[in-house]
Amino acid sequence: MPPKSRFTRLDAFTKTVEDARIRTTSGGIVTIVSLIVVLYLALGEWRDYRRIEIHPELIVDKGRGERMEIHLNITFPKIPCELLTLDVMDVSGEQQHGVQHGVRKVRLRPQSEGGAEIDSRELSLHADDEKAAHLDPNYCGPCYGAPSPPNAQKPGCCNTCAEVREAYAQASWAFGKGEGVEQCLREHYAERLDEQRLEGCRIEGGLRVNKVVGNFHLAPGRSFSNGNMHVHDLKNYWEAPTPNTHSFTHIIHHLRFGPQLPDEIHKKLGNKAALGWTNHHINPLDGTRQETDDPNYNFMYFVKIVPTSYLPLGWEKKYRAPDANTDLGSYGQNSDGSMETHQYSVTSHKRSLRGGDDAAEGHQERHHSPGGIPGVFFSYDISPMKVINREERAKTFAGFLTGLCAVLGGTLTVAAAVDRGLFEGATRLKKLRSKDQ
Numbered sequence: 001m002p003p004k005s006r007f008t009r010l011d012a013f014t015k016t017v018e019d020a021r022i023r024t025t026s027g028g029i030v031t032i033v034s035l036i037v038v039l040y041l042a043l044g045e046w047r048d049y050r051r052i053e054i055h056p057e058l059i060v061d062k063g064r065g066e067r068m069e070i071h072l073n074i075t076f077p078k079i080p081c082e083l084l085t086l087d088v089m090d091v092s093g094e095q096q097h098g099v100q101h102g103v104r105k106v107r108l109r110p111q112s113e114g115g116a117e118i119d120s121r122e123l124s125l126h127a128d129d130e131k132a133a134h135l136d137p138n139y140c141g142p143c144y145g146a147p148s149p150p151n152a153q154k155p156g157c158c159n160t161c162a163e164v165r166e167a168y169a170q171a172s173w174a175f176g177k178g179e180g181v182e183q184c185l186r187e188h189y190a191e192r193l194d195e196q197r198l199e200g201c202r203i204e205g206g207l208r209v210n211k212v213v214g215n216f217h218l219a220p221g222r223s224f225s226n227g228n229m230h231v232h233d234l235k236n237y238w239e240a241p242t243p244n245t246h247s248f249t250h251i252i253h254h255l256r257f258g259p260q261l262p263d264e265i266h267k268k269l270g271n272k273a274a275l276g277w278t279n280h281h282i283n284p285l286d287g288t289r290q291e292t293d294d295p296n297y298n299f300m301y302f303v304k305i306v307p308t309s310y311l312p313l314g315w316e317k318k319y320r321a322p323d324a325n326t327d328l329g330s331y332g333q334n335s336d337g338s339m340e341t342h343q344y345s346v347t348s349h350k351r352s353l354r355g356g357d358d359a360a361e362g363h364q365e366r367h368h369s370p371g372g373i374p375g376v377f378f379s380y381d382i383s384p385m386k387v388i389n390r391e392e393r394a395k396t397f398a399g400f401l402t403g404l405c406a407v408l409g410g411t412l413t414v415a416a417a418v419d420r421g422l423f424e425g426a427t428r429l430k431k432l433r434s435k436d437q
Contacts, residue, residue, distance in 0.1 A: 026423065061383070069206050069332065071257075073255075075251045075253065078248075080107070092212050103207065111200065140154060141163075175235070176239075232375075258341030259332045259341050299375070301347075303345070304381055305342045305381065313393070353371060
């Protein structure tokens with residue numbers, strides 16, 4: 001025999017010789033069943049280890065100087081694109097009058113003709129069909145007392161009707177149909193406006209704004225600032241050939257703040273894990289429809305925005321600081337798969353600018369003051385709290401190994417007890433039968 005090691009007496013796993021072992025049929029059956037149970041439970045442990053859960057956290061948002069994207073798609077069936085203006089302003093003092101980038105105006109046929117699309121145009125000051133290419137190259141159109149707009153095609157001149165209108169807006173002057181303005185008469189601006197009176201308009205696209213309290217609105221006529229007042233030139237809106245031609249009936253097809261959570265993430269996480277993300281696919285204002293025949297009507301939506309982050313599994317290994325100069329539409333989507341977006345809640349209010357009460361709706365106690373600008377206004381406020389939804393595995397690898405050992409040990413222990421019980425029972429039964437004989 002080989003000499004004994006000093007560790008021999010520490011052996012907790014004493015062995016038995018093969019001749020001292022008894023093998024039985026019941027023991028073989030218990031062994032097969034226990035192996036099946038071990039494999040089933042081990043597979044369950046592996047699935048549990050591979051399962052991804054979303055753990056929400058609520059923290060104070062410490063971001064500074066960030067920007068936010070607003071994506072909208074709104075149809076106005078009773079107001080032409082020529083009269084509709086989109087403005088953005090916030091408490092930091094930044095104003096975007098007549099937004100001219102990232103947004104398209106889509107002309108729609110009158111509702112009586114089905115409301116199909118006529119054409120679409122990116123918002124820009126110098127459209128191709130407005131360029132005065134047929135004029136003398138040395139031509140310099142007058143601005144009729146207003147200073148030339150800084151983005152004019154020829155500095156110090158107003159060669160198109162749009163440039164004259166822009167010059168008037170910057171000078172805080174009303175413009176109307178351009179009666180007596182050479183450029184507008186040449187381009188038949190008044191005739192074109194009257195031809196489009198019965199058309200509708202769809203505004204679609206995206207804006208990038210400061211992540212502070214602010215508002216954006218769609219209202220008729222060119223806008224300009226007069227002191228601390230924000231004013232719209234409503235002359236063309238009111239002077240329609242027939243009364244009540246225009247109104248701000250509208251359909252909000254889509255409105256969101258920040259990028260949309262991709263569908264593939266929902267498919268990856270499954271229905272149960274994705275329940276916490278339903279707000280990203282069901283924006284509260286999507287599908288909203290408001291109708292009115294009153295041109296003197298105002299709709300207001302008060303939006304409370306909650307910054308929300310989505311951090312996929314392993315994002316910290318690939319993290320790169322987001323580029324603030326990224327293209328419009330991709331801001332908030334980082335290369336590591338993480339996403340900075342926003343959820344929101346909303347309350348709405350509507351009123352006639354003539355004033356009065358809501359007696360027709362059964363609320364005589366509610367009175368509205370007269371005055372204001374017709375249109376659709378969105379006032380948004382940013383929550384100081386931020387929601388972080390972080391992907392994490394349901395169990396660590398150490399936890400998986402612990403569970404696997406527990407499965408093996410527990411199953412074998414139970415199987416040994418069952419086998420021992422069957423063996424003892426069979427032995428006693430044989431002894432009883434031998435006594436009877």
